[in-house]
Amino acid sequence: MASLRLAAPLGGFFALFFVVPLGLLLFTSTQAGRQIGGGFSLEQYAGFFSDTLNLSVLWNTLLVGAKATVLCLVAGYPLAWLTVRAPARLQSVLVFAIVLPIVTSVVVRTFAWIVILGRNGLVNTWILELGLSATPLRLLFSEAGVVIVLAQVQMPLMVLPLITSLQRIDPNLGSASAALGAGAWRTFFKVTLPLSVPGIVAGTILTYAACVTAFVTQSLIGGSRLLYMPMMIYQQALDLQNWPFAAAISVIFMVSVLLVIASLVAVSRTRAAQAAA
Amino acid sequence: MNSLAMSRRTLLAATAGTALAGRAFAADPLVAATFGGTWGEVQKQVLVPAFTKRTGASVNLAVMLATEQIAKLTAAKGGRPPFDVAILDEGPALDAISAGLIAKYDSAKSPAFNQLPSQFQSAYGPAVTMQAIGIAYNPKTVKVPPTSWDDLWKPEYKGRVGITSLASTLGLAFLLDINRLAGGTEADMSPGFAKLRTLLPNLAAVSANFGAHGALFQQGEIDIGVQNFNFAEELRAKGVPIAFVRPSTGTPAWKTSMHVVQGAVQPDLATSYIDTQITAEVQTRMEMAPWNVIPTNRDVKFEGLVASVIAQNAEELQKLVFFDWAQVNKSRATWTQQFNREIRV
Numbered sequence: 001m002a003s004l005r006l007a008a009p010l011g012g013f014f015a016l017f018f019v020v021p022l023g024l025l026l027f028t029s030t031q032a033g034r035q036i037g038g039g040f041s042l043e044q045y046a047g048f049f050s051d052t053l054n055l056s057v058l059w060n061t062l063l064v065g066a067k068a069t070v071l072c073l074v075a076g077y078p079l080a081w082l083t084v085r086a087p088a089r090l091q092s093v094l095v096f097a098i099v100l101p102i103v104t105s106v107v108v109r110t111f112a113w114i115v116i117l118g119r120n121g122l123v124n125t126w127i128l129e130l131g132l133s134a135t136p137l138r139l140l141f142s143e144a145g146v147v148i149v150l151a152q153v154q155m156p157l158m159v160l161p162l163i164t165s166l167q168r169i170d171p172n173l174g175s176a177s178a179a180l181g182a183g184a185w186r187t188f189f190k191v192t193l194p195l196s197v198p199g200i201v202a203g204t205i206l207t208y209a210a211c212v213t214a215f216v217t218q219s220l221i222g223g224s225r226l227l228y229m230p231m232m233i234y235q236q237a238l239d240l241q242n243w244p245f246a247a248a249i250s251v252i253f254m255v256s257v258l259l260v261i262a263s264l265v266a267v268s269r270t271r272a273a274q275a276a277a
Numbered sequence: 278m279n280s281l282a283m284s285r286r287t288l289l290a291a292t293a294g295t296a297l298a299g300r301a302f303a304a305d306p307l308v309a310a311t312f313g314g315t316w317g318e319v320q321k322q323v324l325v326p327a328f329t330k331r332t333g334a335s336v337n338l339a340v341m342l343a344t345e346q347i348a349k350l351t352a353a354k355g356g357r358p359p360f361d362v363a364i365l366d367e368g369p370a371l372d373a374i375s376a377g378l379i380a381k382y383d384s385a386k387s388p389a390f391n392q393l394p395s396q397f398q399s400a401y402g403p404a405v406t407m408q409a410i411g412i413a414y415n416p417k418t419v420k421v422p423p424t425s426w427d428d429l430w431k432p433e434y435k436g437r438v439g440i441t442s443l444a445s446t447l448g449l450a451f452l453l454d455i456n457r458l459a460g461g462t463e464a465d466m467s468p469g470f471a472k473l474r475t476l477l478p479n480l481a482a483v484s485a486n487f488g489a490h491g492a493l494f495q496q497g498e499i500d501i502g503v504q505n506f507n508f509a510e511e512l513r514a515k516g517v518p519i520a521f522v523r524p525s526t527g528t529p530a531w532k533t534s535m536h537v538v539q540g541a542v543q544p545d546l547a548t549s550y551i552d553t554q555i556t557a558e559v560q561t562r563m564e565m566a567p568w569n570v571i572p573t574n575r576d577v578k579f580e581g582l583v584a585s586v587i588a589q590n591a592e593e594l595q596k597l598v599f600f601d602w603a604q605v606n607k608s609r610a611t612w613t614q615q616f617n618r619e620i621r622v
Contacts (some may be wrong), residue, residue: 051620111492120497138436140498141482224442224483225621231485232617238344239444240610241351242371 024135027248036243040185044248054232058253061229061262065212068150072207073200075151080162080199082191098159106153110217113149114140117221117244149221154210156201165199166192201268205261212257229253306335307546309362313340313488315507316364319568320554328553334546342486343369344444350378350538361541362550366408367531368447368602368609374401378537386545387552389574394591395404397573402536405450406521406563407571407594409448409530409587411523412493413504426455429501438479439494441607443616445487446531451503452612453600454529463604466612472519474619483620494519507569510582514567523586530597 018036032041048054083094116122117139124136139145161169169192177187215230222228229249311317317340325336341349343365350373351359365373373379384390384404390403397404412423418437423429438603441448456462456469481499482488489505491508493499495517509521535554537547553559560577563570569582571594579590588594 051614053614057617114496118496118498170567219485222485223489224444224485225480227617227621235444235613235617237341238348240613241344241347242610270472 012252023248025247026067027197028243029251031244031247032243034242038244043254044245047245048249048252054249055070057227057232058256060227061212061253062256064146064218064228065208066260067147068154068211068228069141069158069204069208071147071151072155072211073204076158076162076203077200078167079155080159081161083159084166084258095163098156098163102156105147107220108215109153110149110220113152113221115146117145117148122127140221141225143222143226146218146222146226149213149217153214153217154207157206161202161206162196162199165196165202169195197268197272201265204264208261208264209257212253305542306337307362307543307550308337308339308360309550310346310360310364311338311545312342313393314491315511315568315570319563319570323552323562324550324559327556327559328550331553332546334543334548336550343446347373347376347378350581352375354378354539356436356540357542358538358540361538361543361547363536363538364405364533365536366533368449368605370401370532370534370536371602372606373536378539380539380541380544382537382551383544386548387555389556392557392574392576394553394573394575396595397532399534402534402551403555404532404534404573406533406573407530407597408446408533409506409523409528409571409597410447410503411506411509411521411528412501413509413519413604414501415494415497415499416520417518418500422520422522423501423546424522426451426458429479429503431479434479434501436479436481437500438476439482439484439490439499440476440480441484441490441503441618443613444485445490446503447487447490447503449504449605449609449612450529450531450600452616453605454524454527454598457598457600459527463608464602465607466615470612470615470619477620482617498542505589506571510569510586513569521586527596527598528587530576530594530599531602534592540591 011234027229028036029044030040030042032038032043041094079094079098083091083098086094114121118124119136119140121139123139127133127137139148173191173195174187177191178184182190212228213230215234218228219228219231219234222231224231230253233253236249309320309322317338321338325338331337340459342359346360346363346365347369349360350363353359354377363373363379370379371553377469379401381400382390384398387403390398393403412426412428416422419434420549428434440451443449443452452466452469452473452604453463455472456466459472461468482490482493484493487505487508490502490504491512493502494504494512504519505523506521509519511521513521535551537544537551541547555574557572557574557576560570560574564572564577564583566581571583571587572579575591579588588597
């Protein structure tokens with residue numbers, strides 16, 4: 001009883017500022033026409049699915065999130081591993097460096113990337129000077145650029161859960177594996193990696209959800225020729241003031257992202273069950 | 278214990294009361310929307326001091342795009358609007374008026390209103406300036422100054438051209454103008470889209486909004502593109518290598534107007550704020566470099582870059598190219614979808 005009462009303020013907060021708006025969103029998405037008050041209809045949903053452009057935008061968004069998340073994982077795992085192994089003093093420096101991006105506004109970080117990836121930016125200057133290419137590469141306003149920047153901007157969300165789960169692994173397990181004759185790589189794949197799966201799953205979910213919805217990064221780095229769902233929602237809600245359609249695509253987008261995350265969790269559960277068996 | 282609980286409750290109630298009362302006090306500052314960039318700066322530096330000197334009231338400027346202003350007013354409809362004064366381009370202004378978000382302008386309380394030519398007067402508020410667009414280019418990389426939109430299609434500018442999406446009036450006016458030159462009208466945009474498709478190989482960037490577009494010249498991402506006269510000149514004044522030319526086929530332009538919003542908390546202050554904006558005194562100062570704001574008050578002499586680049590006098594302003602924004606608003610959703618579909622990577 002007492003614990004229930006303790007949870008009441010947060011519960012009330014969620015009900016008021018999350019459940020109610022979500023209900024409003026659902027309600028708005030089932031309105032006919034371009035205004036709230038057009039009467040119940042599912043025409044917004046039908047409209048979305050009848051246009052292949054919308055479907056390809058949805059697919060591209062889910063895909064760009066997946067690419068950025070994979071890059072985050074591949075680059076973030078060694079970083080997390082290094083942080084856990086590092087001596088105490090270096091460890092705090094590393095954790096500070098990992099957390100640092102979170103304290104800077106995402107807009108500022110994204111603009112910094114515009115400077116780095118631009119035609120006259122750092123990356124292109126190096127590429128030209130090293131003779132890797134005769135002309136500057138198109139990094140801004142390309143999907144590759146969006147993936148790179150998303151991966152950096154959202155990196156802490158991947159690395160922090162990884163560090164937590166790697167820290168929980170008993171170092172004796174590694175020693176035992178080595179004593180039994182396994183090499184470093186075998187120990188990593190047979191012991192460390194499976195035991196860090198909870199961290200990988202948590203990090204992947206956080207990073208993925210953040211990447212697909214990263215309106216600022218997607219629109220500033222991608223420009224208008226790379227259209228993703230958040231920009232499309234913005235277009236409908238603000239530029240065109242078509243709230244029912246904006247609400248409907250928001251709901252579709254939310255459900256799609258939840259489905260991706262749910263299947264990820266389901267896969268990791270079966271894996272975990274197999275490993276246990 | 279009891280008294281502590283009481284005082285805590287009183288405090289809570291008092292806090293809630295203050296929050297609810299919000300901006301109801303007489304001494305509340307006026308809240309005025311403004312655009313980012315040139316407009317936010319010039320209004321902060323010229324209009325706000327002039328208004329405060331005149332009325333003794335203070336102003337909170339809220340930087341918002343036209344579309345954001347309309348969205349916020351729509352969300353607050355029937356309640357207390359989040360700001361008192363709106364500033365809108367012609368298309369969004371018509372939308373806001375027909376949605377009932379804008380109050381009638383009380384011209385009896387606005388002495389400067391009669392100093393505007395009739396085309397700048399409206400029952401819902403005065404036009405405070407005209408925005409004109411043209412071609413901006415980097416004189417360091419573009420050796421032959423462009424003269425018309427067609428120059429953007431030149432093969433040597435492959436991958437060097439920048440435009441904006443239709444979310445910005447800049448991008449919309451550009452599309453409307455190439456459509457006009459290709460023989461289209463506001464009711465038939467297909468010639469414009471056909472022409473725009475042929476620009477694809479030259480496009481380096483299609484900015485999602487006006488703010489992102491401005492940075493492209495600064496960083497050398499693009500060498501040539503469509504740009505707003507005021508903004509290009511402001512960048513040039515800051516030392517960015519950029520030059521602005523009017524297209525020989527005519528300069529597309531539109532009115533920007535200011536409005537008292539429906540149910541404004543401070544309607545009289547709002548009217549007097551807008552009146553200050555259209556006085557000859559304020560517009561004369563805004564016309565100076567680096568702002569170069571095109572005046573609408575007939576008593577303001579055309580001087581500086583406004584006179585040398587845009588128009589010598591109010592009559593010449595009539596020769597700029599205008600569009601039928603009521604018609605544009607009807608099709609904007611369709612065009613946006615078509616733009617999404619056709620202008621992709």
